[in-house]
Amino acid sequence: MIPRNLRHLRAFHAAVTRGSLSGAAQVAGVSQPAVTQSLRKLEEAAGGALLSRTGQGVLPTERGEVLAARVARAFARLDPALAEIAPKLPGRVTLAQLRALMALGETENFTLAAGQLGLSQPSVHRAVTRLEQEAGQALLERRSHGIVLRRPARALVQAARLALAELDQAEADLAALDGRAAGQIVVGALPLARSALLPTALARFREEHPGQSLKVIDGPYDTLLAGLRRGDIDLILGALRDPAPIGDVVQERLFDDRLCMLAGREHALVGQAGLTAEGLRDHPWIVPRAGTPARDQFNAFFAGVGAPERIIESGSVLLMRELLRGSGHLGCISAMQAEAEVQHGLLVTLDVAVDWPARPIGLSCRADWVPTRAQALLLTILRETAAG
Structure with a gap:
């Protein structure tokens, strides 16, 4: 696994962009031997050389180019969110601090955040407190129901999640170079x-x-x-x-795709042609949940007569199949989703007087x-x- 050590990754990123280890040391604020050691650890984890040393400096290898692209994308997400909080923060924040803030944002409680991370509660508290000290401002608000993140902290958590996702993808990219899956x-x-x-x-x-x-x-x-x-x-x-x-x-x-309306094989409406909204309104229904495109089309069909009152919301074709077979309910669902049930004779498509619009x-x-x-x-x- 690629170490999630932000200092090491920044040193590597600086070495690639500056083309020299001395330039990387200057950016990272450490000695050149420290940069060399960081890069050695990174190369061991990456499965091979990342940089090629030349008389003019360093150049990324093929493996290095793959990792550099993902690291650059990770910091392009993370650093603007850090700098918005405090200009000095990009070079000082640690992954432990970010993970503590992320867990706290999810759980709204230090004890629960500690449990999620497998750490002690004081450790999480120290990490977040140190982050606030580095930021020079409060990142949390304590409310009656728990702790919530302030807007800059919420933006930072979102950026940190996407940055870490880029590093996860870096591991997959590097594995692909070796013909492996990761x-x-x-x-x-x-x-x-x-x-x-x-x-x-x-x-x-x-x-x-x-x-x-x-x-x-x-x-x-x-x-x-x-x-x-x-x-x-x-x-x-x-x-x-x-x-x-x-x-x-x-x-x-x-x-x-288009919608269809369904019934069990023994339902009284099976075989009737040109069924209308008025004739279907008073039946019990199982339909997609409110707010979905399918439900919007279902509601539009009944717009002139009023929506049915007896409704079960579900997107499960299995639940619909069993309910329609054992009761007088009707169903509205994707025609493609119901195709197998109709082909096997488990459900019947009703002849409804509507030209359903296409759903992308x-x-x-x-x-x-x-x-x-x-x-x-x-x-x-x-x-x-x-x-x-």
Whole structure:
């Protein structure tokens, strides 16, 4: 693993940008032998030489260029947030201080933050106190329900998370140079993606990249979006939002989907043609959760007669299938998501007098995200699977 020692990484970054160890020592504020020692430790962890010594100074090796690119991106995220708090802070902050602040921001309690980090409560308290002393200002507010971060501290935590994500990706990039897999690809999957697209794509990805660790997280869109923006999730696959939710997230359309309305095979409405909103309003329904594009289209269908009152919210096609088969409920869901249930005769598509608008399905990523080789392969496979 690449050491998360910010001083060592700054020394390496300075050596690359300055082209000399003496220049790196000047930037880092340490002796040249100290820089040499830091770089030696970094090279041992990186699995090979990072710098080539020449008569004119130092140049990055191929391995060094890979790491330098990620380190530069990490500090480009972190340093502006530090400098906004105090100009001297970029050169003084430690990872222990940042992790303590990050944990405190999540838990709003020193004891809980200490438990999350596996440290003692006094250790976490000292780290945050020292950070406030270096910053020359309070970063916390103590309220009745706990401790909250002030705005500059919240911005710093966000920047620190993304900076650490860049270092995680650096490890994957370096491993790829040696033909190894490292790190974990994390996909946020919305309901349609989990049932219709992602399984096929992941099976193909596993054949081409058997050693890569993968993690799929499901949940509400807002939760996945927060994880994406923090750097905890690499990409989200599912229904796109119009407009895009925020400027630091970009969306890529892969294909279009449409809604359908479903019933169990024995339901009285099966076989009736041209069903209208007025005729469907008084039935009990299971529908996507409020705020999703699918739910917005469902509500728009009933806009002239009033929304149904008996509603269960869920994006699970399995729950919908069992509920519709055993009761008089109706369901509204993605046609692609329900395709297997309809093909196997478990559910029946109702003939409804509506021309459902197309819903774009695709990828959501951070705007300036640079994927690793394995992540880029997964993106390619997702695009090709969707096209097919």
